[in-house]
Amino acid sequence: MNKVVKKEFFSEKVVRLVVEAPLIARSRKAGNFVILRVGEKGERIPLTIASADAEKGTIDLVAQVVGVSTSKLADLEPGDYITDLVGPLGKPTHIENVGTILAAGGGVGVAPLLPIVEAFKKAGNRVITVLAARSKDLIILEDQMRQWSDELIVMTDDGSHGRKGLVTAGMEEILQREEVNECIVIGPAIMMKFAALLTEKYNVPTQASLNSIMVDGTGMCGACRVSVGGKTRFTCVDGPEFDAHHIDFDEMLMRLGGYREEEKEALELYHLQHKLVEK
């Protein structure tokens, strides 16, 4: 049982929870994630750790509300408890001083990107960050990102904040302008796919952090498998970061839709039950 100590909404569908988890706050590294479960009938869902406060013993989780489980999570109030929380899971990001890092984050992918950007900056890199979302109110953690970035570019699809255009437009501007030694992208699979295609063109080594479907998160179930360089790998124990130029993003996109029908039905039922309770 882990207590929620703080909650805030970045936007209507994106929530940040500060959760008591002293051991994880101490042992987690950039790139790690946790799996949590809300309620005894809840589902195990993976979420990356956006930041942690080892002294206070808390971790920050950022979630986008998409289905029943994330709705239940977002409905928790400070003082409520998360039924189960386990971590840190996954391999931490490989951090070293390589020179210039281009970090690109889309939507809630910015949350897991934050500790990575911080770690790269602390390791002495020059860090250029591109944040992207559909519109202004979906851009999250901009100030925190700016704190750890030498330069920050914001891109929105509709131009409501920063520049108008996709994440790749902002990235390409940098790639054309200067030598980038490494790139890291986190966001929706489709965004990572196009970011990877772009950096491949510029021959910049690129890591992408994948958000596959998972159950246990310790390698046991194999639900999170992805094809990287023609080989099947498990996101939870081999990842979550992989060489973006070798990830089969099309297969990954297909696999992310694997439970869509079941999830849609469950969400409809959940909303229906909510309405009944409210009445």
Added chain:
Amino acid sequence: MGLDSLYLKQEREAEWRAELRRQTKNKDRMLIERVSMPELEPEVRVNYQDREVNSGLTREMAMQEAVRCMDCANPTCIEGCPVSINIPKFIKNIERGEIQQAASVLKETSALPAVCGRVCPQEKQCEAQCFYVQKLNKPAVAIGHLERFAADFERESGEMSVPETAKSNGIKVATVGSGPAALSFAGDMVKKGYDVTVFEALHEIGGVLKYGIPEFRLPNKIVDKELENLQKMGVHFETNFIVGRTASFDDLKEQGFQAFFIGSGAGLPRFMSIPGENYNGILSSNEYLTRVNLMGAQYEETDTPVLHGKRVAVIGGGNTAMDSVRTALRLGAEKAMIVYRRSEEEMPARIEEIKHAKEEGVEFHNLCNPLEYYGDEKGRVSGMKLIRMQLGEPDASGRRRPVPMEGSEFEMEVDLVIVAVGVSPNPLVPSSLKELKVTKWGTIVVDETKMQSSIPEMFAGGDIVRGGATVILAMGDGRRAAEKMDHFLKEKYAVN
């Protein structure tokens, strides 16, 4: 660990045992037919994921079966048991109607008698060594059924005895994982007076007993009851805790843990690396069974989804394959099929499980192997290409090697495929302990007599060492590791 012959002899000479032997002549014992386990009707049981297929012996049936046991002077059955249960002693207690006593005897050596009575391959172990089989060419005494009966009787009586534990010696030890190897280790160590903590990564204790074995074969509430017993003996349980990650081994050593037993299991599913294997609707047996057994995905009120299939193919011929195919049937499959590359004779599954699957209407496609999967426009599996196999010369496993028959390819329509072709060791512990020696398969190297790894205070057993075995072999490892770790720690600290 094994029971020494002098002890067994003394036990056998107990007056009550001698009296029982005098009461019935061996000739008469041999005339009794082996009891058969009552079962739920196939057409009923396929509707319930959580109703046990084997419904258990009555007291009368158990007592009559117990009479068959001849209380051999040299009880070979014990040699067949990986945890060395004093088999004649518990059976003779059933014969004289002292069922609670029988249950206590089981608990002297087994931390999980109700589990073992259900899932052990008794026909290959204790029962295979029974005098009836060895010398009389008759069906063995139903040791497994009797074990289950005694454990169930005690549990249902509401008067479960808690095994005696030695006075606390204040030494803290931990297990990594909470499956059968770890639980059996924990039970033995707590009996010896150690302060034992069981660490589990999942939110529930029990490991494969909970996520892997369906309720129609092993109800979760029975596992829970046995865990409760361990708790009463003083074992601490910590869920949602990954040793090596949540806290490092060094952190735990700082907290006073002196030694560790690694029983982290074979938690990495194997796939076949054939085209199309990553289509949606193709999943590992671990994923499928975890969604259903652990997460209750088949019930509407739970949030975890599971894919339903009309035409389900399960690849493999082990117990896990049988568990998966029968689960698919219970979740509404119209056609539930086993696809196995050898013949039924080589199937690793228990004969009983194969029989149950057949009664329930599972189709067996033996001697064929998938080559490729096809998907529909949404990326969901829609079919598979298979090839027929024939059996060649025996391979390293002693079973005849399956050889593809050229030109025999054929196709099959499927909408759910469950891959149950084996598992590899879980990589989490080796990846967090760089100095730990592992084989090229990822199993932990241990000195077999000591169960000790390349790091002296780390002992290991079960699937993380064996790469994939049975519940009872894992339990045997746990017991042996407890014995050896006890020696190791006593030598180190010269306690007692």
